[in-house]
Amino acid sequence: MKISLLLLSLLILLPLSLQDQIPQVKAPTRAHAELTSHGFPIGLLPLSVKDYYINKTSGDFSLFLHGTCKITLPPDNYLATYSNKVTGRITKGQIAELRGIRVRAFFQWWSITGIRSSGDNLVFEVGVVTAKYPSKNFDESLDCEGKRSSS
Numbered sequence: 001m002k003i004s005l006l007l008l009s010l011l012i013l014l015p016l017s018l019q020d021q022i023p024q025v026k027a028p029t030r031a032h033a034e035l036t037s038h039g040f041p042i043g044l045l046p047l048s049v050k051d052y053y054i055n056k057t058s059g060d061f062s063l064f065l066h067g068t069c070k071i072t073l074p075p076d077n078y079l080a081t082y083s084n085k086v087t088g089r090i091t092k093g094q095i096a097e098l099r100g101i102r103v104r105a106f107f108q109w110w111s112i113t114g115i116r117s118s119g120d121n122l123v124f125e126v127g128v129v130t131a132k133y134p135s136k137n138f139d140e141s142l143d144c145e146g147k148r149s150s151s
Contacts, residue, residue, distance in 0.1 A: 031063055032141065039093045039117045043138030046071055046082060059089045063100075069144035074137040079104040080112075082144075093117040 031052035032042040046069045054061040062085060069082040086100030095115040102109045103126070114125035121132045 031061075034061070034090070038090050038095075040095070040115070040122070041135050041138040043074075043140050043142065044115065044122075045141060046144050047141045048144050054090070059091050060087075061090055062087050065144075067144075071142040071144060073103065075133060081109075088114075 051064040083100035088098040116123040
């Protein structure tokens with residue numbers, strides 16, 4: 001009888017103890033959905049989006065995070081920082097007038113001023129300089145701590 005009671009207790013308590021060990025996956029937000037509707041992958045934004053506003057006529061948007069955010073962007077492992085507020089103008093295949101995202105390259109911080117979707121690639125604009133990367137590198141959003149999460 002004691003063994004049966006012990007086994008029953010284990011069967012009940014084991015799933016509860018394992019539940020804390022399973023990482024909680026954050027769901028993509030409205031802002032992530034807005035990206036995909038304009039032809040961009042969700043991985044351009046971290047998972048820590050708190051709020052998002054867009055003017056559907058002009059495409060002007062404001063994105064609010066839960067604070068500043070540092071992540072490592074694929075594929076070249078550039079350190080990027082997102083301000084707690086990111087603004088810009090989004091249209092099909094283009095994000096312009098972007099403010100609030102900086103990337104560290106060549107021992108200096110650079111502001112990303114725009115992003116274009118070009119076929120299977122994304123073209124990042126830093127002033128007049130551009131860099132092209134495969135869109136598939138941004139299919140998953142990152143947590144601010146730099147850990148990958150499923151989308």
